Amino acid sequence: MVRRNAFYAQSGGVTAVINASACGVIQTSRENSTVINGVIAGRNGIIGALTEDLIDTSKEPNEAIAGLRYTPSGAFGSCRYKLQNLNKDQSEYDRLLDVFEAHDIRYFFYNGGGDSQDTTNKISQLADLRGYPLSCIGIPKTVDNDLPMTDNSPGFGSVAKYVAVSIREAGYDVASMSKTSTKVFVLEVMGRHAGWIAAAAGLAQEQPNDAPHLILFPEISFEESDFISRVENCVAKHGYCAIVVSEGIRNAKGDFVADSGSRDAFGHAQLGGVAPVIATLIERRLGLKYHWAVADYLQRAARHIASKTDVEQAYALGCAAVNMALAGKTAVMPTIERLSDDPYRWSVGEARLEDVANIEKILPRNFITEDGYGITPPCRRYLSPLIAGEDYPPYRNGLPNYVRLKNTPLAKRLSTSFNLT
């Protein structure tokens, strides 16, 4: 049998476990070396393929590849780059196929969110049209958990665990201080359109007096007066109030609360940071002492507190993607199928990319309490297994001993270069 190459690229915002998927792809490819010659990675995602800036992963020893399982971020570099609309401009797709052909690539693995699955689907169509045999497999990844067709997306469970752990810890802290000092704590978490991450913070609350007391979801319009009266009641009842706010909350007019007119010393709009907006609002309306935190990249990079479930699923989907390709499939994506909530059992399923592309799965309304500030029992049942288990990385000198690959460049084979749009 002629051995062919595989191509793997990471796309969009990285996560604590996207490298675990890469680990699954590369290890499973190495186990099938009679069929797969080697895995070529795109440096900085699909841009690496377009510009023929390719990485020869065969230069990495097995131990380094194994280390990807516990290393956050995108080991080959990722990118935010959306390919042209295929109906308007086919040149990028043609270029990809040229590069793939030049490097004898017959397996294409694209690890990303909705946009990337759409791209993978289109490349599959074009390869078909051209008669170039290419197995195109998407591998889901997104901290936002907004991909359809899969019960959950790798990357989400670890962010979920991080935010739930963090608000529990900060809640304990504020409770200690509230008598004479801080009474309100606001933690801003990711989620511009969907409140999955904010909802996960709700797992930390087991008793009514536990943090978080109030969650602000992007799905629920922010009503200032109602919110303020709830903060006031919470402090009266529990002595303090711990709040989790999604970066994407909007007011009744549909404007982002984070963009509500803050100006720096020079009069420029102060972008980002809905936590300080909420905290200072509370201070102005209620005169309560506050603290706020913005977790930002810390939450999605926090491999040190990754969910074991998440790591295992990310790895399993990487392996499954290769097995699907070896089975001759294309234009599909391995998914997580939930078999039962408690005990939690899952298996790997399969979705067609055309059913995945460009659809956002938002938090169902019945996952949010009627008052709009908390999560319901069905939401807990869904989320709880996703943060289960710890999967600590190895440490050296008190710090996680993450791997750094050599990322050896592969010699170019095309004489043409390509200008990115």
Next chain:
Amino acid sequence: MVRRNAFYAQSGGVTAVINASACGVIQTSRENSTVINGVIAGRNGIIGALTEDLIDTSKEPNEAIAGLRYTPSGAFGSCRYKLQNLNKDQSEYDRLLDVFEAHDIRYFFYNGGGDSQDTTNKISQLADLRGYPLSCIGIPKTVDNDLPMTDNSPGFGSVAKYVAVSIREAGYDVASMSKTSTKVFVLEVMGRHAGWIAAAAGLAQEQPNDAPHLILFPEISFEESDFISRVENCVAKHGYCAIVVSEGIRNAKGDFVADSGSRDAFGHAQLGGVAPVIATLIERRLGLKYHWAVADYLQRAARHIASKTDVEQAYALGCAAVNMALAGKTAVMPTIERLSDDPYRWSVGEARLEDVANIEKILPRNFITEDGYGITPPCRRYLSPLIAGEDYPPYRNGLPNYVRLKNTPLAKRLSTSFNLT
């Protein structure tokens, strides 16, 4: 032998390991139950003593007390409350001694920073003056690491580990994204006067291209143009720039950079958040895409990633405080004495409270590189052992299973109440 009571209170900002000291105090007291009748805790710190709002820790089972070792925050509540100047107003000190006498308290353990050690010292003096036999022992605690006479302070090592782990993880993330997206990441850490925490983030940098590339210390005056040119050079050289900024940095005029004139939509000063100030400055001057995070309470509450060294030292100093009291000592504080850097060895020493009170230990200039943006080898040698080792808490349902005490009130014995100033 007549059994007497001990009093324990937590003071000021809480930490990930102050409860480990409480654990040491209570366990060692229980082991010496022929001498120490029981440990009475102040609810919300010294305020609990002043208002006779006391907690009977004997109601807590041994397992709950053992759980304090891995539970962040102040289990009995802390407070920010500075006693009156003894020379001007003695009433608070008299009240404390009245409460102690009413509850047969002969051992006073005060777990806090410089102010608290000063208070402990004064109470000792006044008890002497009154002829009331009271052993007054301070137990050091501060995330700021600014206490003198001790090699380091419990609470610091765990914050240090948290910020070093966090900037390493975020650095990996930004490195992956930098080709087409975020090129600059700014992490704000605690430290209003002393740069110990910011310095600890520097441990994450093992190679010149590792995060953090630039550290902004409160000890070094912030020079905008110099800083901007360094960010520019860093991005040119490494493709990205990861920055750690201490909340307390000041410009050449001595003003906090965080207060540099930001105004909210209503024209109110936007306090706090030097990270967004630095990030937007870079965007304005260099046009680079940025992200920023403010760790705030997350850093000092992060028991999930506590330093093993820190936990062991916090616990040991709690035990040592009781042993000092039993040895008849007063007006002293157990300290950490460093015996060697590598291998790291330490023992418990002893300092007189009068030598500790109200002195701030700032970062020595030779711990900061000459250019003012990094840490030196002596600084690494000092800091490295303090973040060594992991000491994970137990988990339940994917979350740290921290204890919550019953905090049973002790019946009041005084007919008089006390109004706090």
